[in-house]
Amino acid sequence: MDHTAMKTFHNFDCRPTQTGNSLIYFYFQGYNTSIQGSRLAGGQKQRIAIARAVLSNPKILLLDEATSALDAKSEKEVQIGLERAYQGRTTIVVAHRLSTIRHANHIIGLKAGQIEEQGTHKDLMELNGSYAQAVKLQRLENSHDDNDEDENEDYEKENNQAFGKRRRRDSRCSTHSKTSSTTDDDETKQITAAPKSTSRKPFFLRILALNSPEWLSILLGSITSLIYGAVTPAYALIFSLVFGLFNQDVETAERNARNYSILVFCVGLAGGLCQFISSYAFARSGEALTLRMRVISFVTMLRQEMSWYDLEENQHNILVARLSKDAASLKGMTGVTIGAFLNAVGTLVAGLVISFNAGWKLTLVLLCFTPLIVLTGYMLGQRVSKAGQAKGFSSHAEHGSTYATESLKHIRTVTSLGLQNHFIRLYKNAYNKEFRSSLWQSQKIVIGNAIANTIMFFIQLTAFGYGAHLVINREMTYVGVFQIFAVVTYATVAFGRSVSMVPNYSRAKEASIKIMDLHARQSLIDPYKENEGKVLHEVRGVIEFRDVSFKYPSRKESRVLRHLSFKCKRGKTTAVIGPSGSGKSTCIALLERFYDPQQGEVLLDGHDLRTLNIQWLRSIIGLVPQEPALFNISIRDNIAYGDTTRKFTDAEIYEVARQADIHDFVIKLAQVSLKFLKEHK
Template sequence: ASKGRTTIVVAHRLSTIQNADLIVTIKDGMKSLPEVSLLKIFKLNKPEWPSVVLGTMASVLNGTVHPIFSIIFAKIITMFENDDKTMLKHDADIYSMIFVILGVICFVSYFIQGFFYGKAGEILTMRLRHLAFKAMLYQDISWFDDKENSTGALTTILATDIGQIQGAIGSRIGVLTQNATNMGLSVIISFIYGWEMTLLILSIAPVLALTGMIETASMTGFANKDKQELKRAGKIATEAVENIRTIVSLTREKAFEQTYEETLQTQHRNTLKKAQIIGSCYAFSHAFVYFAYAVGFRFGVYLIQAGRMTPEGMFIVFTAIAYGAMAIGETLALAPEYSRAKSGAAHLFALLEKKPTIDSNSQEGKKPDTCEGNIEFREVSFFYPCRPDVLILRGLSLSLEKGKTVAFVGSSGCGKSTSVQLLQRFYDPMKGQLLFDGVDAKELNVQWLRSQIAIVSQEPVLFNCSIAENIAYGDNSRVVPLDEIKEVANAANIHSFIEGLPEVYSSQVGISLRALSNES
């Protein structure tokens, strides 16, 4: 069948390729997003620095509790060697009081840590969602034409990606600070009471660190892959819900269910691989701690027999290292959340740092005092960025004089709506010029240009608020008085209809004009 033809074969396995003149292996062909440091996100939390400072101070205080407890606990164990019951009771009272004091300190410090870090994290999450939504609103219209930026994908960024970022900041930073303090102080105390035994146990620590690095690296890779699959699944789910009536009328529920399930299969396979890596690293890190205890305990007994260490010192080192190991384990447990947060941050900052070609928020450009309404298409050629192989307009030249009514007539896809979108400057021509009163549209301020144009669509899209508010949206530069709103309604021959409604201009439009449909 392929004789005399240029044939391209796409395959997953090399063994399926036969009689090929050229074999090309493609891996990671799509451009990956650059990694984003979480420090870049923390900088957005700068206005909440008092809360972060207080939370950090409380975290450091909490991190000192366990190392201090290791000293107290070792002294309590050796306290029972004393045969003097009076002294034993006296020491017991003192240590009991110390425990009460530690409990009060922990109650206050843990509350401060949780409250202030939680507060800072929630404020940052709200700020990130606001910045992300704002960035979406000001993107080029062509950006929304891309399938990667569908409704489902964008809602996934707002709901999932930013939620994952929150999972690695806020209270999690308090836990990391607490664990770092715990580990550092535990090592210092261990060196003071038994440096030889501490060195032996710490020599095993790089193995745990390597396990954590492997887990973190693998989780980051899986998180990026999962995110792409979940975005595709979100797109399918959103489209299905938006067009549920059509799907039900055509009895295509099963087809969409299967499509959604197939999209999740890749993410499911990634999850199985991820579970194996997490399980192996988690099991090894926890089991290895007890191996270290076995070596340390045997070496500690040897040091005691040699007179180079006291039993109390050995218990202090053991307890301190145990709490340090617990801190390491808790930190490693946060690795998946940290990986997901980095992946979410990469997508978020790719959105925040993308500058639109046509910036509707920019104040640059000319703002003429008047707009006569003379429009000219001069040798305009255009194709949609998402379909560069389909030329919509080819050298269109047309003059529209002020005060004249011009009708664009033609078959579907001939460029009628495209011409109007060029007038609104949703897109710029690939070639040629679009002139307003002799001025190139690219030289005019985008907000000013769009404020001069009134669009009545075949299917008008109104906001779910009152009729007066929808009319007032025509001028966002000021608060439009009701008298002026009524004047505009009269000019549009809709004033009588509005006056016939129970709540007149305060009547709610509703979603998809449902409220007005019920009224009429």
């Protein structure tokens, strides 16, 4: 916003007015206007994308049908910005509308991945080939800047006859190979094969290694959890000794009762303190691990090559769900769960020591129930673990998430076609299937928990039955029997509580395996390998495709590019045209190194792109796609995303906006908004 507009800005209440609409508020902010809510037109958004592309002053500019989605008027406005952006740069234009590449220095016509014809506009018109026929159909020779909207519709129909409608490929499987001899099957295996861990460490130790920065919290939590586990048998021992007071004289009973009360108070105090420290320590380490694993997943996802995203199991909505669900499930392996396991260990050890000291025979008999308790816990863990393994990317819940994402993303289309009930039905059916599947698994878990917790009553029955026999035979006192009964009962309850958390641990383990497998996967084209590849100190901008062949694994029967060879001169504009599927956009993708060719080379100043540093290569390239991918931030910040290596002044942002022919539009909106507010103040 200029200084006049900025000065006036502070004199008004920048909220939606009662007389106008909320757009006044958005537009009034000028370059601080948020993209979401501003309702900018397609041409305006495209010019913002152009400004972002030229902000870093790229040596190479790639335009992938940058105006094909615009109407005639918007196309003219965007074309002005593009022609300014061409100046001084090597530019490659993929075009469907031939009006946008009429003045290109070199025009290449593709057909079935090969060059059909090439030359200037004049040369190709004299050749009277496919290009000339398409020009005639689109009436370019007799209509340049005076085309109205009706004529533009006619051109669209005729253009479709000449080159066919362009079809966007939303899901492409691709490949990467450092040599031209890699077979298609090998490429597909490279992309789809799950990484195999080379570590022989036990799984829990591998997770613990990721949690190593919080080792002090884990150590403190472990010690206090063990102590807290011993508190329960200690209390049970004191509680059983109280019954022995009825067999003592008054003075002795009074003295012992006072001592036992003090002991109970100390045990309770120690238990409360240990529980607080344990919960805090494990909560801290567990949250830290969850955050770390979530960040690891996100970083690894962003580093993968485009071919990885083209796989069905790596669709964006599934990846987002995986980030949320898997990372959250990790809490079942840390925090309260680990504390409960350690509590059980402390309870078990203390209980065995006290029980064997009170009467080893009765203790050994009661220990016969231990294998059943362990087996129940193991079965619970295995059931949940297998259930987790059975769920891949095609689980019912993830299908439901896909339906929701698609319908909300294309809400205008869904509404116009009246498909709301259709998507509601798909969403409901998916989650109904998920509900039935989860209900069956839940029933198994409930049965296992019930068995684990009812074992306590059988233990009590055995303790009193066999204990009475030992008392009658004078092998034990009734106080000793009650000690073992109380200790074993409390220990069994604690152990049952630990077993009930096995499902949480199993889910967490499955989630951890997914995350660690993802982390172990090495990107075939990793942009963050800063030390790999050459950096050219001087870039002339000469681009060459030399005998390039390429095809997508999902379409193995059809090769997209066939021994393609052409050269783009320094500082010149090269246009690539052709029907749908001829390989136009594939050329752009190869230049950006989204993919690598199976055969041949793509060269920059004589250097194979695969030998250059990826980050540096992409930093010298400006890309303007067909659909402007703007982020939900301000216009200024969207432009500044063109180069995040430094901060830009307002003057620099304004300059690239002028080059893209969008600056005057933003300022004009702010001024109109100010005028409106003055009139309605």
